[in-house]
Amino acid sequence: MARASVIDDYVADLDARLPGGRKVKTDLLTEARDSLEDAAECYRRAGFAEHDAQRKAVEDFGPVAVIARDYQGELAVAYGARTLRSILFVLPATHMLWEGARLIWLGGWENAPGGNPPPQWYMPFAQISDSMTWAVSIATALALLIARLWSRRTADNRLIARCAAGVAMVAASAALSANVALGVASMFVNPALMFHTPVLLLASVFAVLVLARLTVMARKAVRFAV
Known part of the structure:
Protein backbone atom coordinates (compact mmCIF):
# COMPACT_ATOMS: atom_id res chain seq x y z
CA MET A 1 0.00 0.00 0.00
CA ALA A 2 2.85 2.36 0.83
CA ARG A 3 4.31 1.91 -2.63
CA ALA A 4 1.03 2.75 -4.31
CA SER A 5 0.38 5.67 -1.99
CA VAL A 6 3.61 7.65 -2.37
CA ILE A 7 4.13 7.24 -6.10
CA ASP A 8 0.44 7.38 -6.97
CA ASP A 9 -0.04 10.55 -4.94
CA TYR A 10 2.88 12.18 -6.71
CA VAL A 11 1.61 11.18 -10.17
CA ALA A 12 -1.94 12.24 -9.28
CA ASP A 13 -0.68 15.64 -8.16
CA LEU A 14 1.30 15.96 -11.39
CA ASP A 15 -1.76 14.94 -13.41
CA ALA A 16 -3.91 17.61 -11.75
CA ARG A 17 -1.40 20.32 -12.70
CA LEU A 18 -1.20 19.47 -16.41
CA PRO A 19 -3.86 20.69 -18.84
CA GLY A 20 -3.25 19.45 -22.35
CA GLY A 21 -3.84 16.81 -24.99
CA ARG A 22 -4.83 13.45 -23.51
CA LYS A 23 -2.47 11.21 -25.46
CA VAL A 24 0.71 13.22 -24.86
CA LYS A 25 -0.26 13.78 -21.24
CA THR A 26 -0.81 10.05 -20.69
CA ASP A 27 2.59 9.30 -22.22
CA LEU A 28 4.31 11.84 -19.96
CA LEU A 29 2.61 10.54 -16.83
CA THR A 30 3.45 6.94 -17.76
CA GLU A 31 7.07 7.97 -18.28
CA ALA A 32 7.13 9.67 -14.89
CA ARG A 33 5.61 6.68 -13.12
CA ASP A 34 8.05 4.26 -14.76
CA SER A 35 11.00 6.41 -13.73
CA LEU A 36 9.74 6.60 -10.15
CA GLU A 37 9.15 2.85 -10.00
CA ASP A 38 12.64 2.13 -11.31
CA ALA A 39 14.23 4.53 -8.82
CA ALA A 40 12.24 3.06 -5.94
CA GLU A 41 13.30 -0.45 -6.96
CA CYS A 42 16.96 0.60 -6.85
CA TYR A 43 16.51 1.97 -3.34
CA ARG A 44 14.76 -1.21 -2.20
CA ARG A 45 17.67 -3.26 -3.47
CA ALA A 46 19.99 -0.98 -1.51
CA GLY A 47 18.16 -1.94 1.68
CA PHE A 48 15.62 0.86 2.08
CA ALA A 49 12.17 0.06 3.41
CA GLU A 50 9.28 0.28 0.96
CA HIS A 51 8.00 3.68 2.08
CA ASP A 52 11.48 5.19 2.34
CA ALA A 53 12.44 3.83 -1.08
CA GLN A 54 9.46 5.54 -2.68
CA ARG A 55 10.01 8.76 -0.76
CA LYS A 56 13.64 8.88 -1.90
CA ALA A 57 12.60 8.20 -5.48
CA VAL A 58 10.12 11.06 -5.37
CA GLU A 59 12.67 13.40 -3.82
CA ASP A 60 15.21 12.55 -6.49
CA PHE A 61 12.68 13.05 -9.27
CA GLY A 62 12.12 16.64 -8.20
CA PRO A 63 9.41 18.93 -6.77
CA VAL A 64 6.12 18.34 -8.51
CA ALA A 65 5.76 22.06 -9.30
CA VAL A 66 9.07 22.10 -11.17
CA ILE A 67 8.36 18.87 -13.05
CA ALA A 68 4.87 20.08 -13.93
CA ARG A 69 6.30 23.25 -15.45
CA ASP A 70 8.68 21.27 -17.67
CA TYR A 71 5.98 18.79 -18.68
CA GLN A 72 3.49 21.58 -19.37
CA GLY A 73 5.93 23.06 -21.83
CA GLU A 74 6.05 19.78 -23.72
Missing part, protein backbone atom coordinates in the same frame (compact mmCIF):
# COMPACT_ATOMS: atom_id res chain seq x y z
CA LEU A 75 2.27 19.45 -23.63
CA ALA A 76 1.76 23.00 -24.87
CA VAL A 77 4.21 22.57 -27.74
CA ALA A 78 2.58 19.30 -28.79
CA TYR A 79 -0.93 20.78 -28.73
CA GLY A 80 0.18 23.96 -30.48
CA ALA A 81 1.82 21.94 -33.25
CA ARG A 82 -1.29 19.78 -33.54
CA THR A 83 -3.44 22.88 -33.89
CA LEU A 84 -1.18 24.38 -36.55
CA ARG A 85 -1.22 21.12 -38.52
CA SER A 86 -5.01 21.01 -38.30
CA ILE A 87 -5.26 24.54 -39.67
CA LEU A 88 -2.71 23.80 -42.39
CA PHE A 89 -4.52 20.74 -43.75
CA VAL A 90 -8.17 21.16 -42.77
CA LEU A 91 -8.65 24.79 -43.77
CA PRO A 92 -7.63 24.41 -47.48
CA ALA A 93 -9.66 21.19 -47.74
CA THR A 94 -12.75 22.93 -46.36
CA HIS A 95 -12.25 25.91 -48.65
CA MET A 96 -11.91 23.71 -51.73
CA LEU A 97 -15.03 21.80 -50.69
CA TRP A 98 -17.00 25.04 -50.50
CA GLU A 99 -15.58 26.32 -53.79
CA GLY A 100 -16.41 23.01 -55.46
CA ALA A 101 -19.99 23.20 -54.22
CA ARG A 102 -20.27 26.79 -55.47
CA LEU A 103 -18.89 26.00 -58.92
CA ILE A 104 -21.07 22.91 -59.35
CA TRP A 105 -24.34 24.26 -57.99
CA LEU A 106 -24.01 27.97 -58.72
CA GLY A 107 -21.26 28.52 -61.28
CA GLY A 108 -19.83 31.99 -61.75
CA TRP A 109 -20.98 34.91 -59.62
CA GLU A 110 -22.84 36.24 -62.65
CA ASN A 111 -25.21 33.27 -62.23
CA ALA A 112 -26.38 34.48 -58.84
CA PRO A 113 -30.14 34.07 -58.20
CA GLY A 114 -32.11 37.00 -59.49
CA GLY A 115 -30.04 37.38 -62.63
CA ASN A 116 -27.99 40.32 -61.35
CA PRO A 117 -24.28 40.01 -60.61
CA PRO A 118 -23.14 41.13 -57.14
CA PRO A 119 -22.19 44.83 -56.77
CA GLN A 120 -18.56 45.87 -57.10
CA TRP A 121 -18.09 46.32 -53.37
CA TYR A 122 -19.07 42.68 -52.76
CA MET A 123 -16.28 41.06 -54.73
CA PRO A 124 -13.48 42.13 -52.32
CA PHE A 125 -15.18 40.07 -49.60
CA ALA A 126 -15.00 36.98 -51.80
CA GLN A 127 -11.41 37.74 -52.82
CA ILE A 128 -10.31 38.31 -49.22
CA SER A 129 -11.97 35.06 -48.14
CA ASP A 130 -10.17 33.17 -50.92
CA SER A 131 -6.81 34.84 -50.24
CA MET A 132 -7.12 34.40 -46.48
CA THR A 133 -7.22 30.63 -46.81
CA TRP A 134 -3.89 30.48 -48.60
CA ALA A 135 -2.27 33.23 -46.54
CA VAL A 136 -3.21 31.40 -43.34
CA SER A 137 -1.96 28.10 -44.75
CA ILE A 138 1.40 29.63 -45.64
CA ALA A 139 1.68 31.28 -42.21
CA THR A 140 0.96 28.04 -40.36
CA ALA A 141 3.42 26.09 -42.52
CA LEU A 142 6.14 28.64 -41.78
CA ALA A 143 5.26 28.58 -38.07
CA LEU A 144 5.62 24.80 -37.97
CA LEU A 145 8.96 24.95 -39.77
CA ILE A 146 10.32 27.72 -37.55
CA ALA A 147 9.12 25.95 -34.39
CA ARG A 148 10.88 22.75 -35.44
CA LEU A 149 14.14 24.59 -36.15
CA TRP A 150 13.80 26.68 -33.01
CA SER A 151 13.29 23.61 -30.81
CA ARG A 152 16.76 22.42 -31.81
CA ARG A 153 18.35 25.62 -30.54
CA THR A 154 16.50 26.29 -27.30
CA ALA A 155 15.23 24.30 -24.34
CA ASP A 156 12.49 26.83 -23.56
CA ASN A 157 9.46 24.86 -24.73
CA ARG A 158 7.03 27.30 -23.20
CA LEU A 159 8.25 30.17 -25.37
CA ILE A 160 7.90 28.02 -28.48
CA ALA A 161 4.44 26.98 -27.32
CA ARG A 162 3.34 30.59 -26.81
CA CYS A 163 4.51 31.59 -30.28
CA ALA A 164 2.82 28.59 -31.90
CA ALA A 165 -0.41 29.25 -30.00
CA GLY A 166 -0.32 32.93 -30.95
CA VAL A 167 0.07 32.15 -34.64
CA ALA A 168 -2.71 29.54 -34.45
CA MET A 169 -5.05 31.98 -32.70
CA VAL A 170 -4.46 34.79 -35.21
CA ALA A 171 -4.69 32.44 -38.19
CA ALA A 172 -7.89 30.68 -37.11
CA SER A 173 -9.58 33.92 -36.04
CA ALA A 174 -8.68 35.65 -39.31
CA ALA A 175 -10.00 32.78 -41.41
CA LEU A 176 -13.23 32.59 -39.39
CA SER A 177 -13.75 36.37 -39.56
CA ALA A 178 -13.23 36.44 -43.34
CA ASN A 179 -15.67 33.57 -43.83
CA VAL A 180 -18.33 35.11 -41.61
CA ALA A 181 -17.87 38.51 -43.29
CA LEU A 182 -18.43 36.91 -46.68
CA GLY A 183 -21.57 35.18 -45.42
CA VAL A 184 -22.98 38.39 -43.94
CA ALA A 185 -22.19 40.29 -47.14
CA SER A 186 -23.88 37.56 -49.19
CA MET A 187 -27.01 37.75 -47.06
CA PHE A 188 -27.05 41.54 -47.37
CA VAL A 189 -26.59 41.57 -51.16
CA ASN A 190 -28.81 38.64 -52.05
CA PRO A 191 -30.30 36.38 -49.33
CA ALA A 192 -31.27 33.85 -52.00
CA LEU A 193 -27.56 33.36 -52.71
CA MET A 194 -27.06 31.46 -49.44
CA PHE A 195 -30.18 29.37 -49.93
CA HIS A 196 -29.81 28.76 -53.67
CA THR A 197 -29.29 25.04 -53.15
CA PRO A 198 -29.26 22.87 -50.00
CA VAL A 199 -25.78 21.64 -50.93
CA LEU A 200 -24.32 25.16 -51.01
CA LEU A 201 -26.01 26.01 -47.72
CA LEU A 202 -24.68 22.85 -46.07
CA ALA A 203 -21.18 23.56 -47.40
CA SER A 204 -21.33 27.08 -45.97
CA VAL A 205 -22.54 25.89 -42.56
CA PHE A 206 -19.93 23.13 -42.53
CA ALA A 207 -17.16 25.63 -43.32
CA VAL A 208 -18.19 27.90 -40.46
CA LEU A 209 -18.38 24.98 -38.02
CA VAL A 210 -14.92 23.77 -39.04
CA LEU A 211 -13.43 27.23 -38.66
CA ALA A 212 -15.12 27.64 -35.29
CA ARG A 213 -13.64 24.31 -34.16
CA LEU A 214 -10.17 25.39 -35.28
CA THR A 215 -10.60 28.64 -33.36
CA VAL A 216 -11.56 26.72 -30.22
CA MET A 217 -8.45 24.55 -30.63
CA ALA A 218 -6.34 27.70 -30.98
CA ARG A 219 -7.83 29.14 -27.79
CA LYS A 220 -6.97 25.93 -25.95
CA ALA A 221 -3.42 26.12 -27.31
CA VAL A 222 -3.13 29.64 -25.87
CA ARG A 223 -4.50 28.48 -22.51
CA PHE A 224 -2.13 25.51 -22.34
CA ALA A 225 0.86 27.71 -23.15
CA VAL A 226 0.18 30.26 -20.40
Whole structure:
Protein backbone atom coordinates (compact mmCIF):
# COMPACT_ATOMS: atom_id res chain seq x y z
CA MET A 1 0.00 0.00 0.00
CA ALA A 2 2.85 2.36 0.83
CA ARG A 3 4.31 1.91 -2.63
CA ALA A 4 1.03 2.75 -4.31
CA SER A 5 0.38 5.67 -1.99
CA VAL A 6 3.61 7.65 -2.37
CA ILE A 7 4.13 7.24 -6.10
CA ASP A 8 0.44 7.38 -6.97
CA ASP A 9 -0.04 10.55 -4.94
CA TYR A 10 2.88 12.18 -6.71
CA VAL A 11 1.61 11.18 -10.17
CA ALA A 12 -1.94 12.24 -9.28
CA ASP A 13 -0.68 15.64 -8.16
CA LEU A 14 1.30 15.96 -11.39
CA ASP A 15 -1.76 14.94 -13.41
CA ALA A 16 -3.91 17.61 -11.75
CA ARG A 17 -1.40 20.32 -12.70
CA LEU A 18 -1.20 19.47 -16.41
CA PRO A 19 -3.86 20.69 -18.84
CA GLY A 20 -3.25 19.45 -22.35
CA GLY A 21 -3.84 16.81 -24.99
CA ARG A 22 -4.83 13.45 -23.51
CA LYS A 23 -2.47 11.21 -25.46
CA VAL A 24 0.71 13.22 -24.86
CA LYS A 25 -0.26 13.78 -21.24
CA THR A 26 -0.81 10.05 -20.69
CA ASP A 27 2.59 9.30 -22.22
CA LEU A 28 4.31 11.84 -19.96
CA LEU A 29 2.61 10.54 -16.83
CA THR A 30 3.45 6.94 -17.76
CA GLU A 31 7.07 7.97 -18.28
CA ALA A 32 7.13 9.67 -14.89
CA ARG A 33 5.61 6.68 -13.12
CA ASP A 34 8.05 4.26 -14.76
CA SER A 35 11.00 6.41 -13.73
CA LEU A 36 9.74 6.60 -10.15
CA GLU A 37 9.15 2.85 -10.00
CA ASP A 38 12.64 2.13 -11.31
CA ALA A 39 14.23 4.53 -8.82
CA ALA A 40 12.24 3.06 -5.94
CA GLU A 41 13.30 -0.45 -6.96
CA CYS A 42 16.96 0.60 -6.85
CA TYR A 43 16.51 1.97 -3.34
CA ARG A 44 14.76 -1.21 -2.20
CA ARG A 45 17.67 -3.26 -3.47
CA ALA A 46 19.99 -0.98 -1.51
CA GLY A 47 18.16 -1.94 1.68
CA PHE A 48 15.62 0.86 2.08
CA ALA A 49 12.17 0.06 3.41
CA GLU A 50 9.28 0.28 0.96
CA HIS A 51 8.00 3.68 2.08
CA ASP A 52 11.48 5.19 2.34
CA ALA A 53 12.44 3.83 -1.08
CA GLN A 54 9.46 5.54 -2.68
CA ARG A 55 10.01 8.76 -0.76
CA LYS A 56 13.64 8.88 -1.90
CA ALA A 57 12.60 8.20 -5.48
CA VAL A 58 10.12 11.06 -5.37
CA GLU A 59 12.67 13.40 -3.82
CA ASP A 60 15.21 12.55 -6.49
CA PHE A 61 12.68 13.05 -9.27
CA GLY A 62 12.12 16.64 -8.20
CA PRO A 63 9.41 18.93 -6.77
CA VAL A 64 6.12 18.34 -8.51
CA ALA A 65 5.76 22.06 -9.30
CA VAL A 66 9.07 22.10 -11.17
CA ILE A 67 8.36 18.87 -13.05
CA ALA A 68 4.87 20.08 -13.93
CA ARG A 69 6.30 23.25 -15.45
CA ASP A 70 8.68 21.27 -17.67
CA TYR A 71 5.98 18.79 -18.68
CA GLN A 72 3.49 21.58 -19.37
CA GLY A 73 5.93 23.06 -21.83
CA GLU A 74 6.05 19.78 -23.72
CA LEU A 75 2.27 19.45 -23.63
CA ALA A 76 1.76 23.00 -24.87
CA VAL A 77 4.21 22.57 -27.74
CA ALA A 78 2.58 19.30 -28.79
CA TYR A 79 -0.93 20.78 -28.73
CA GLY A 80 0.18 23.96 -30.48
CA ALA A 81 1.82 21.94 -33.25
CA ARG A 82 -1.29 19.78 -33.54
CA THR A 83 -3.44 22.88 -33.89
CA LEU A 84 -1.18 24.38 -36.55
CA ARG A 85 -1.22 21.12 -38.52
CA SER A 86 -5.01 21.01 -38.30
CA ILE A 87 -5.26 24.54 -39.67
CA LEU A 88 -2.71 23.80 -42.39
CA PHE A 89 -4.52 20.74 -43.75
CA VAL A 90 -8.17 21.16 -42.77
CA LEU A 91 -8.65 24.79 -43.77
CA PRO A 92 -7.63 24.41 -47.48
CA ALA A 93 -9.66 21.19 -47.74
CA THR A 94 -12.75 22.93 -46.36
CA HIS A 95 -12.25 25.91 -48.65
CA MET A 96 -11.91 23.71 -51.73
CA LEU A 97 -15.03 21.80 -50.69
CA TRP A 98 -17.00 25.04 -50.50
CA GLU A 99 -15.58 26.32 -53.79
CA GLY A 100 -16.41 23.01 -55.46
CA ALA A 101 -19.99 23.20 -54.22
CA ARG A 102 -20.27 26.79 -55.47
CA LEU A 103 -18.89 26.00 -58.92
CA ILE A 104 -21.07 22.91 -59.35
CA TRP A 105 -24.34 24.26 -57.99
CA LEU A 106 -24.01 27.97 -58.72
CA GLY A 107 -21.26 28.52 -61.28
CA GLY A 108 -19.83 31.99 -61.75
CA TRP A 109 -20.98 34.91 -59.62
CA GLU A 110 -22.84 36.24 -62.65
CA ASN A 111 -25.21 33.27 -62.23
CA ALA A 112 -26.38 34.48 -58.84
CA PRO A 113 -30.14 34.07 -58.20
CA GLY A 114 -32.11 37.00 -59.49
CA GLY A 115 -30.04 37.38 -62.63
CA ASN A 116 -27.99 40.32 -61.35
CA PRO A 117 -24.28 40.01 -60.61
CA PRO A 118 -23.14 41.13 -57.14
CA PRO A 119 -22.19 44.83 -56.77
CA GLN A 120 -18.56 45.87 -57.10
CA TRP A 121 -18.09 46.32 -53.37
CA TYR A 122 -19.07 42.68 -52.76
CA MET A 123 -16.28 41.06 -54.73
CA PRO A 124 -13.48 42.13 -52.32
CA PHE A 125 -15.18 40.07 -49.60
CA ALA A 126 -15.00 36.98 -51.80
CA GLN A 127 -11.41 37.74 -52.82
CA ILE A 128 -10.31 38.31 -49.22
CA SER A 129 -11.97 35.06 -48.14
CA ASP A 130 -10.17 33.17 -50.92
CA SER A 131 -6.81 34.84 -50.24
CA MET A 132 -7.12 34.40 -46.48
CA THR A 133 -7.22 30.63 -46.81
CA TRP A 134 -3.89 30.48 -48.60
CA ALA A 135 -2.27 33.23 -46.54
CA VAL A 136 -3.21 31.40 -43.34
CA SER A 137 -1.96 28.10 -44.75
CA ILE A 138 1.40 29.63 -45.64
CA ALA A 139 1.68 31.28 -42.21
CA THR A 140 0.96 28.04 -40.36
CA ALA A 141 3.42 26.09 -42.52
CA LEU A 142 6.14 28.64 -41.78
CA ALA A 143 5.26 28.58 -38.07
CA LEU A 144 5.62 24.80 -37.97
CA LEU A 145 8.96 24.95 -39.77
CA ILE A 146 10.32 27.72 -37.55
CA ALA A 147 9.12 25.95 -34.39
CA ARG A 148 10.88 22.75 -35.44
CA LEU A 149 14.14 24.59 -36.15
CA TRP A 150 13.80 26.68 -33.01
CA SER A 151 13.29 23.61 -30.81
CA ARG A 152 16.76 22.42 -31.81
CA ARG A 153 18.35 25.62 -30.54
CA THR A 154 16.50 26.29 -27.30
CA ALA A 155 15.23 24.30 -24.34
CA ASP A 156 12.49 26.83 -23.56
CA ASN A 157 9.46 24.86 -24.73
CA ARG A 158 7.03 27.30 -23.20
CA LEU A 159 8.25 30.17 -25.37
CA ILE A 160 7.90 28.02 -28.48
CA ALA A 161 4.44 26.98 -27.32
CA ARG A 162 3.34 30.59 -26.81
CA CYS A 163 4.51 31.59 -30.28
CA ALA A 164 2.82 28.59 -31.90
CA ALA A 165 -0.41 29.25 -30.00
CA GLY A 166 -0.32 32.93 -30.95
CA VAL A 167 0.07 32.15 -34.64
CA ALA A 168 -2.71 29.54 -34.45
CA MET A 169 -5.05 31.98 -32.70
CA VAL A 170 -4.46 34.79 -35.21
CA ALA A 171 -4.69 32.44 -38.19
CA ALA A 172 -7.89 30.68 -37.11
CA SER A 173 -9.58 33.92 -36.04
CA ALA A 174 -8.68 35.65 -39.31
CA ALA A 175 -10.00 32.78 -41.41
CA LEU A 176 -13.23 32.59 -39.39
CA SER A 177 -13.75 36.37 -39.56
CA ALA A 178 -13.23 36.44 -43.34
CA ASN A 179 -15.67 33.57 -43.83
CA VAL A 180 -18.33 35.11 -41.61
CA ALA A 181 -17.87 38.51 -43.29
CA LEU A 182 -18.43 36.91 -46.68
CA GLY A 183 -21.57 35.18 -45.42
CA VAL A 184 -22.98 38.39 -43.94
CA ALA A 185 -22.19 40.29 -47.14
CA SER A 186 -23.88 37.56 -49.19
CA MET A 187 -27.01 37.75 -47.06
CA PHE A 188 -27.05 41.54 -47.37
CA VAL A 189 -26.59 41.57 -51.16
CA ASN A 190 -28.81 38.64 -52.05
CA PRO A 191 -30.30 36.38 -49.33
CA ALA A 192 -31.27 33.85 -52.00
CA LEU A 193 -27.56 33.36 -52.71
CA MET A 194 -27.06 31.46 -49.44
CA PHE A 195 -30.18 29.37 -49.93
CA HIS A 196 -29.81 28.76 -53.67
CA THR A 197 -29.29 25.04 -53.15
CA PRO A 198 -29.26 22.87 -50.00
CA VAL A 199 -25.78 21.64 -50.93
CA LEU A 200 -24.32 25.16 -51.01
CA LEU A 201 -26.01 26.01 -47.72
CA LEU A 202 -24.68 22.85 -46.07
CA ALA A 203 -21.18 23.56 -47.40
CA SER A 204 -21.33 27.08 -45.97
CA VAL A 205 -22.54 25.89 -42.56
CA PHE A 206 -19.93 23.13 -42.53
CA ALA A 207 -17.16 25.63 -43.32
CA VAL A 208 -18.19 27.90 -40.46
CA LEU A 209 -18.38 24.98 -38.02
CA VAL A 210 -14.92 23.77 -39.04
CA LEU A 211 -13.43 27.23 -38.66
CA ALA A 212 -15.12 27.64 -35.29
CA ARG A 213 -13.64 24.31 -34.16
CA LEU A 214 -10.17 25.39 -35.28
CA THR A 215 -10.60 28.64 -33.36
CA VAL A 216 -11.56 26.72 -30.22
CA MET A 217 -8.45 24.55 -30.63
CA ALA A 218 -6.34 27.70 -30.98
CA ARG A 219 -7.83 29.14 -27.79
CA LYS A 220 -6.97 25.93 -25.95
CA ALA A 221 -3.42 26.12 -27.31
CA VAL A 222 -3.13 29.64 -25.87
CA ARG A 223 -4.50 28.48 -22.51
CA PHE A 224 -2.13 25.51 -22.34
CA ALA A 225 0.86 27.71 -23.15
CA VAL A 226 0.18 30.26 -20.40
